[in-house]
Amino acid sequence: MARKTGSHADITGPRLRAAARKLFARNGFAAVSMRQIAAEVGVQAGALYLYTPDKQALLFDMMREHMEELLAALAAEPLPDAPARRLEAFARFHVRYHLDRPEEVFIAYMELRNLSPENFETVERLRHRYEEALERILRDGVASGDFRIPDTRLATMALIAMLTGVTQWFRAGGRLGRAEVEDIYAGMALRAVGA
Amino acid sequence: MARKTGSHADITGPRLRAAARKLFARNGFAAVSMRQIAAEVGVQAGALYLYTPDKQALLFDMMREHMEELLAALAAEPLPDAPARRLEAFARFHVRYHLDRPEEVFIAYMELRNLSPENFETVERLRHRYEEALERILRDGVASGDFRIPDTRLATMALIAMLTGVTQWFRAGGRLGRAEVEDIYAGMALRAVGA
DNA sequence: GTCTATAATTAGATAGAC
DNA sequence: GTCTATCTAATTATAGAC
Numbered sequence: 219m220a221r222k223t224g225s226h227a228d229i230t231g232p233r234l235r236a237a238a239r240k241l242f243a244r245n246g247f248a249a250v251s252m253r254q255i256a257a258e259v260g261v262q263a264g265a266l267y268l269y270t271p272d273k274q275a276l277l278f279d280m281m282r283e284h285m286e287e288l289l290a291a292l293a294a295e296p297l298p299d300a301p302a303r304r305l306e307a308f309a310r311f312h313v314r315y316h317l318d319r320p321e322e323v324f325i326a327y328m329e330l331r332n333l334s335p336e337n338f339e340t341v342e343r344l345r346h347r348y349e350e351a352l353e354r355i356l357r358d359g360v361a362s363g364d365f366r367i368p369d370t371r372l373a374t375m376a377l378i379a380m381l382t383g384v385t386q387w388f389r390a391g392g393r394l395g396r397a398e399v400e401d402i403y404a405g406m407a408l409r410a411v412g413a
Numbered sequence: 414m415a416r417k418t419g420s421h422a423d424i425t426g427p428r429l430r431a432a433a434r435k436l437f438a439r440n441g442f443a444a445v446s447m448r449q450i451a452a453e454v455g456v457q458a459g460a461l462y463l464y465t466p467d468k469q470a471l472l473f474d475m476m477r478e479h480m481e482e483l484l485a486a487l488a489a490e491p492l493p494d495a496p497a498r499r500l501e502a503f504a505r506f507h508v509r510y511h512l513d514r515p516e517e518v519f520i521a522y523m524e525l526r527n528l529s530p531e532n533f534e535t536v537e538r539l540r541h542r543y544e545e546a547l548e549r550i551l552r553d554g555v556a557s558g559d560f561r562i563p564d565t566r567l568a569t570m571a572l573i574a575m576l577t578g579v580t581q582w583f584r585a586g587g588r589l590g591r592a593e594v595e596d597i598y599a600g601m602a603l604r605a606v607g608a
Numbered sequence: 609g610t611c612t613a614t615a616a617t618t619a620g621a622t623a624g625a626c
Numbered sequence: 627g628t629c630t631a632t633c634t635a636a637t638t639a640t641a642g643a644c
Binding site: 462468 | 636
């Protein structure tokens with residue numbers, strides 16, 4: 219017999235995460251209340267605590283999972299050996315991945331300061347591993363003479379900021395398509411390092 | 414005769430704005446309470462309302478003033494005519510200005526979503542004027558054949574994101590000095606547009 | 609101009625009925 | 627597993643004493 223309320227552990231959990239992601243991305247972690255999230259999920263506020271110990275864990279799990287999936291996706295991406303081709307592949311991967319997950323990306327770099335100190339450390343370590351993947355490409359390219367940049371660390375930060383910025387303005391159905399955007403960013407990244 | 418409490422309208426106002434700027438930049442608008450700001454100023458929470466109608470106005474005034482000062486400073490900056498030299502001057506100005514005001518910059522692009530709809534519109538218009546100043550340089554450079562970029566609007570957003578990113582990692586007294594950083598970013602910006 | 613006191617609301621989180 | 631009800635604490639903002 220159909221009941222209005224009942225067991226939904228298997229779907230309420232994911233729905234909670236989806237609702238939190240949506241609201242955190244749109245309004246910011248600190249500005250979103252557990253009651254708002256509950257309303258989005260369609261349950262009462264108290265019911266959320268069956269699926270998360272607290273609001274902080276909701277944010278932390280979201281950010282850690284995002285960074286781990288990003289690193290896993292990068293590891294799974296086939297990257298050519300030649301530095302220029304490798305950088306191009308990285309840039310394309312970065313733009314594509316970030317356009318696919320605008321909410322996670324936005325949260326991941328806007329809500330760092332709302333993590334507890336321990337959680338911040340964990341997420342920062344993951345973020346640093348990602349940055350190092352790019353820095354290694356740049357170092358190799360400098361060593362081989364393919365790139366001309368005065369400082370690999372600065373260039374790493376500059377390129378990541380430039381590429382991540384795509385999420386700030388890109389809108390599906392707009393003037394430029396995803397493939398075009400990917401092309402142009404990859405080209406700018408290559409030229410920026412003198413390839 | 415010295416009094417413990419008294420008239421401080423001339424100094425409490427600026428101190429309030431400075432405290433709010435510091436705390437908003439560090440912890441985020443939504444996460445900062447009026448009591449925290451009052452404690453930073455050294456007054457009681459109620460006293461703040463002598464200097465601002467509410468918390469929202471505190472944020473809005475800060476952001477509007479920042480954008481207006483940024484536009485005024487750009488207008489006052491001597492920019493050469495040649496597109497490449499003009500872009501270089503813009504990039505140097507942007508990096509310098511943003512390194513000089515890390516807190517304002519951080520707030521200006523992290524707290525947009527905490528503005529009321531009307532206030533958001535006002536700030537967005539100012540931001541758009543700044544972006545257009547760069548886009549005009551890029552358009553001129555494309556027209557003159559100095560720059561090779563497939564899309565000026567995308568290149569505008571990419572360059573601004575890249576240059577603004579300096580505030581995310583730069584620390585005074587670190588490995589690189591401000592002049593060096595300015596040089597490198599300007600060089601990357603020029604190369605990115607094929608100059 | 610700043611204080612204390614407080615109003616009115618809302619927050620995160622928990623207890624216990626069903 | 628979800629509900630209602632509630633706890634405790636914090637929030638923005640205001641009123642009125644000094």
